[in-house]
Amino acid sequence: MKNIAIFASGTGSNAQKIIEHFEGSSLAQVNLVISNKPKAKVLDKAKDFGVPTHVINRQGFYHSNEVVDLLKQHQTDLVVLAGFLWLVPQNLIEAFPQQMINIHPALLPKYGGKGMYGMKVHQAVVDNQEPETGITIHYVNEHYDEGKAIFQKSCVVAPQDTAEMVAKKVQLLEHEHFPKVVEELVKNLHI
Ligand code: GRF
Numbered sequence: 001m002k003n004i005a006i007f008a009s010g011t012g013s014n015a016q017k018i019i020e021h022f023e024g025s026s027l028a029q030v031n032l033v034i035s036n037k038p039k040a041k042v043l044d045k046a047k048d049f050g051v052p053t054h055v056i057n058r059q060g061f062y063h064s065n066e067v068v069d070l071l072k073q074h075q076t077d078l079v080v081l082a083g084f085l086w087l088v089p090q091n092l093i094e095a096f097p098q099q100m101i102n103i104h105p106a107l108l109p110k111y112g113g114k115g116m117y118g119m120k121v122h123q124a125v126v127d128n129q130e131p132e133t134g135i136t137i138h139y140v141n142e143h144y145d146e147g148k149a150i151f152q153k154s155c156v157v158a159p160q161d162t163a164e165m166v167a168k169k170v171q172l173l174e175h176e177h178f179p180k181v182v183e184e185l186v187k188n189l190h191i
Contacts, residue, residue, distance in 0.1 A: 002028040002077040002186045007084035008035055012042025013171065014082040014103060014178050019049045021179035028186045032074045034067065036086055061086065068095045077189055080182060081140060085117060088140055100140040101185065103178055105170045107152055108136040112145030122163040122170065130157050133166060135173045137181050151181045 004022070006015045019030045033046035033053045043053045060066040068091055071079065081102040093100065104112055111121045125133045134154035139147035155169045
């Protein structure tokens with residue numbers, strides 16, 4: 001049984017989909033959810049599913065080995081960032097080489113980087129009259145949204161689409177594909 005740790009800062013709809021996907025699975029389980037926001041809805045969702053949670057602060061995350069130690073204690077095989085807004089420090093990246101992934105709500109390298117998250121991404125897509133957008137699942141490195149891409153899926157942006165409408169389309173893609181991509185990665189983990 002492989003262990004998945006999810007990092008999230010917000011609602012956690014993707015985290016929920018992944019937790020649900022692996023419920024009853026003999027392949028993997030989500031056995032830890034970490035958030036930097038004590039009131040993030042993702043923490044309530046995790047608790048509803050009986051998944052242990054942990055809240056981190058900046059000091060612990062950037063200036064100690066707290067999170068690496070916590071992940072080791074939970075025998076984490078794969079780290080999944082699902083709407084986690086803090087840049088991941090080097091010690092954590094080094095502890096999980098090729099074992100840490102992120103989902104971004106656009107077709108990277110377009111509309112990525114610091115400050116490009118949530119509705120800002122979708123608004124920029126609409127403002128630039130892009131004909132399509134989508135999702136990118138990628139390995140995490142020390143720069144925002146720059147690790148090697150693992151999976152992309154696109155959707156059409158219609159001329160009359162608002163940023164909210166684009167967000168809904170992209171979220172559907174995320175919920176459909178993220179758990180499956182996580183499963184494929186877990187199956188191919190050589191650790
Ligand atoms: C998703 O759009 C994801 O791509 C981005 O943050 C959002 C998280 O949404 N990185 P949720 O908290 O999973 O609902």
